[in-house]
Amino acid sequence: ALDGFRLSIRESNEFTSDIDITIPSEAVKLLEKLLDMKSNEIVEVYTEVKMTNRVRFVFGNIEVIIKGIEGTYIKYEQLLVSEDDNKTILNVNDEELKDKLNLINKTIEKPVLKLDIKDNEVNFHSTDKENSIKDSMICNDIKGDNLEIGFNCKYILEAVKQYDDDFKMYFNRNISPVTITKDYKNLEFVLPVRMVS
16 A cells, blocks of 8 residues: 555465455545454455456445556555665664654654664654654664654654564665565555755
């Protein structure tokens, strides 16, 4: 799934499909409302033979037909830097990072998060007209180059919330997206914002 600023990739052995179709985010939101997330009920997905570019979702006594988006899906693989080619890698304890990002997100209006990664420390800074937050986190497992980079704090927070325990953040350059993942299969990919000196 993607929008103009971030990408999320998921793989599952519990889902098999030979359908290659792109569905709009509004359709996903509709399906989320209809599906009981606690249910183990199987959702069957079919392409509609009589109507091209349509997908039919069937679960319980509900049937939803969704029109797909025309064209091909973005070739996101070309955007990803291979795991070994990243210049800076952070092994992160998720709870400490989530706490710091939550505070920034709640305190700063439209928070832009500046990360300064150096030695064994990650420094956080975000400011608006009324507030300024500076914080730091010791990270004993930083590999690679020092880096200064900025992000929309909300997007980084939403990305790290996908992980219940430790994960890695891979950086290439300060103008390249960060890849957040445990296994480089299921991952979040967030574009940075340009920092003004």
